[in-house]
Amino acid sequence: MQWTLEQLKAFVEAADSGSFSAAARKLGKAQSRVSTAIANLEIDLGFELFDRTAKRPVLTEEGKEMLIDAKAILQQCQRMNARAMAVTEGDPVAFTVAMDEAVPMQTFETLFESLAETFPDLKLTILNGSQDDIATWVKDERADIGFIFRVKPMKETLDWYDVTTINQVLIAAKDHPLAQIPHPREDDLVNYRQLAIVDSLGISRELPISPRYWYVDSYFYISNMVMRGVGWAFVPQHIAQMEWVEGSLKVLSTSELSSPPLLTLSAIKRKARGWDKVMQWIDSKLNTLFPEP
Incomplete structure (x- = not known):
């Protein structure tokens, strides 16, 4: 078969x-050229696409089936042209984002939704990991940009900037003894087990208040254990407000405590990596989604 894209477009x-x-008017071609293109396509395929016995051509059953395939082929060609143009203009064809699992996911979902609309042909990969995982992926060019809760200096080959700060809240199960205290003090907290965050290499983001503590590398797992009454914890405010914990946890007053430590969400990239259109767009979008740190 020797059918062409011009024949598919005419069909x-x-x-x-x-x-x-x-069709000829829409394509800017003579009607005879469109008719010939469709006739040649029918010859190549071996069957008629239109029933021409009526005043207007009507798709045959075979034509209806082939129309689906023809549209799919033309759409694929459009995507290929768009990607080729992006490469020619220096735009990335693929982009990888690595991020901590505890980032404000609703905000990042808004970011990714807008990214899909702005760059419809971009191949996006999203990775989750610890600070060291993400820093290594960015350094080794497995990720273009990373989002982490920074707790220690970055590698010399990386640039970073703070995106925003995130409040933490004090949580306990609704039937935990601390939940019965209107304004817990540190003297109250030290009597019960604290669940504190730590990264996958065992590096803590905060010093425990209670001498009875467990280190856990996931805020989500911490929240699950708090719901079971294992202990109390400080977690990012947006995690305590998620639907899956609503009704099982109680956010406690911190009026008698030192302010819970703020989390700093930072973006990191390789120093040698330029600011292409996708990177610039993400940076600009983040400024609208997050308040200044």
Whole structure:
């Protein structure tokens, strides 16, 4: 078979517009050229695509089936052209974001939704990991940008900037003894087990208040254990407000405590990596989604 894209375009346009003459006007071609293209396509395929016995051409059953395939082929060609143009203009064809699992996911989902609309042909990969995982992925060019809760200096080959600060709240199970105290003090907290965050290498983001503490590398797992009454914890405010913990946890007053430590969300990239259109767009979008740190 020797069918061409020009023949497929003529076929699809004729089917969508309902006539060869309308298709010719839409394509900016002579009607005879459109009719010939469709006739040659039918010869190549070995069957008729249109029933021409009526005043207007009507798709045959075979034509209806082929129309689906023809549209899919033309759409794939459009995507290929868009990617080729992006490469020619220096735009990335693929982009990888690495981030801590505890980032404000609703905000990042908004970011990714807008990214999909702005760069429809971009191949995006999203990775989750610890600070060291993410820093290594960015350094080794497995990720283009990373989002971490920074707790120690970055590698010399990396640039970083703070995106925002995130409040933490004090949580306990609703039936935990601390939940019965209107304004817990540190003297109250030290009597019960604290669940404190630590990264996958065992590096803590905060010093425990209670001498009875467990280190856990996931805020989500910490929240699960708090719901079971294992202990109390400080977690990012947005995690305590998620639907899956609502009704099982109680956010406690911190009026009698030193302010819970703020978390600093930072973006990191390789120093040698330039600011292409996607990177610039993400940076600009983050400024609208997050308040200044």
